[in-house]
Amino acid sequence: MPTEALMETVIPGPPLRRGKVRDVYDLGDYLLLVATDRISAYDVVMANGIPGKGEMLTRMSKFWFDGFADTVPNHVESLIEEAPPELRPYASQLRGRAMLCRKLKMVPIECVVRGYLAGSGWRDYQETQSICGVPLPAGLKQCEQLPKPIFTPATKAEEGHDENITFEQACEIAGEKLMQKLRDLSLQVYQQGAEYARKRGIIIADTKLEWGLDGKEIVLADEVLTPDSSRFWPAGRYEPGRDQESFDKQYVRNYLTELVSRGEWDKKPPGPELPAEIVANTASKYRQAYRQLTGLA
Ligand SMILES: Nc1ncnc2c1ncn2[C@@H]1O[C@H](COP(=O)(O)OP(=O)(O)O)[C@@H](O)[C@H]1O
């Protein structure tokens, strides 16, 4: 197991965009998406990272992209195991955690699918008994499974929080025909993935998918069904009516809650340094999620 966390990649030359977790290099027709070991909670990146997290995330996405290949085309050219010659000097920053992807025209909508009532969905439900304009039955509890998964799009905010919007608003932004297709495809991907994960002891409560266009072809992009883009809950501990333990970030959350209650952190950047024990436990959770889902070592 890796002992050091990779916090930033540095590949000279191509333009770089740093997300919260991923470093994205523009290689012309292709993008190099590199998942670092950074970890965020409450939308804030922590001071230190989780060794091996980026690799687990990238390999998990790859596993799903391959698994869904019969259902939808995806943006993956290759997982970087062996760096191409021009990137060889940076192989240690890339191995297992970088994906070479087709550069797409991204659809500016976050395609969120929810199977359970959590997060902003739970908040909206309490106020309006609906999420993104989708009406729901009365009397549902926090984190309860929905009668069937629903599509609840959001805007793609460059900075700050994404905003939930109705399907009609998404159609105004991206076009109705396209959104109908993306809704159906997103529901299909979520349903297949969630069903598979459930048999392996993980509830995927909800997820965010991103789609892009290559000419007229609709292509699944970004990352897929990872703990960073979805809520993963340990199925064995699932109990509606309360907040659920997160499969991967529970140790970090608990630690941060303590810090906040002691007045040592206000949930604003910069993120605090996580103690070694929290880091180690979290690293092993990511590894466990990966193994449990994929059956790979
Ligand atoms: N195939 C692709 N073509 C073009 N852009 C993509 C592709 N796949 C993902 N992206 C974009 O790359 C960016 C990833 O960066 P970002 O989301 O900021 O990283 P993080 O998820 O670590 O915060 C997103 O804006 C996403 O829409």
Ligand SMILES: [Mg+2]
């Ligand atoms: Mg993102």
